[in-house]
Amino acid sequence: MTYKLMGANVSPFVRKVRVLLAEKGLAYDYEPVSPFAPPANWREISPLGKIPAFMDGSKVVNDSTVICQYIERKNKAVPMLPADDDGYIQALWLEEYIDGGFSAVAGGKVFFPLIVAPLRSKAPPDAATRAEAAKVVAEEVPTFWAYMEAQLGNNQFFVNNTLTLADIAVASIHVNLLHAQVKVDAARFPKLAAFMERMFARPSFKAVIEEEAPMWTLKSA
Numbered sequence: 001m002t003y004k005l006m007g008a009n010v011s012p013f014v015r016k017v018r019v020l021l022a023e024k025g026l027a028y029d030y031e032p033v034s035p036f037a038p039p040a041n042w043r044e045i046s047p048l049g050k051i052p053a054f055m056d057g058s059k060v061v062n063d064s065t066v067i068c069q070y071i072e073r074k075n076k077a078v079p080m081l082p083a084d085d086d087g088y089i090q091a092l093w094l095e096e097y098i099d100g101g102f103s104a105v106a107g108g109k110v111f112f113p114l115i116v117a118p119l120r121s122k123a124p125p126d127a128a129t130r131a132e133a134a135k136v137v138a139e140e141v142p143t144f145w146a147y148m149e150a151q152l153g154n155n156q157f158f159v160n161n162t163l164t165l166a167d168i169a170v171a172s173i174h175v176n177l178l179h180a181q182v183k184v185d186a187a188r189f190p191k192l193a194a195f196m197e198r199m200f201a202r203p204s205f206k207a208v209i210e211e212e213a214p215m216w217t218l219k220s221a
Helices: 012-023 064-074 085-121 127-139 141-152 165-179 190-201 203-216
Strands: 003-007 028-032 053-056 059-062
Touching (some): 012 165, 053 064, 085 141, 085 165, 127 141, 165 203, 190 203
Parallel strands (some): 003 028
Antiparallel strands (some): 053 059
8 A cells, every 4th residue: 555645845844754754665655735835625634734644545644753653653664763662752852852842943933034935925035034044043053953962972873873763853854954055063063963964965865855955945145
């Protein structure tokens, strides 16, 4: 039975599911759905009106975290959540730290005003918008980066030093920042910056970045 993922590649949550599927080697159909202009029946598929939505035959699953856990339970090969209790909780916490905290700052205050809003208005971001986004990057984002740097430590991956959903979640929102020409400050956070380079080089991430870049990469004003 074929899986189907519905959403837009602008979303770090959609991207997270796509990368998880790729890392597990699972085939799926992808149906673009704009969160700004969804189909008329979207609330029947996604009761909260959000993306992504995931279909396994006639079964519909919503919310990227729930979707990822559903995929994990149905496909035990190439596990993306740790088997041990401590690792499992740590992976879920880091995913929530990103999805519930960092994404609102990096996505809502940087990527959206610099990339999404200008594309919708067909006008580049003005100087004031760029300055406000730069202020967020300088003053708000480093607090999150410092926490991630500390959690990563000297490891290659965040949890049990093996690839998990936590790593995918951390890297996914940073793809949005990459499109906005914002990279982790390697001078202050060298371990996190190196982690991001490694993750972006993985085939799963490389494929979606190359697919998205022509549309979402920041254009000069």
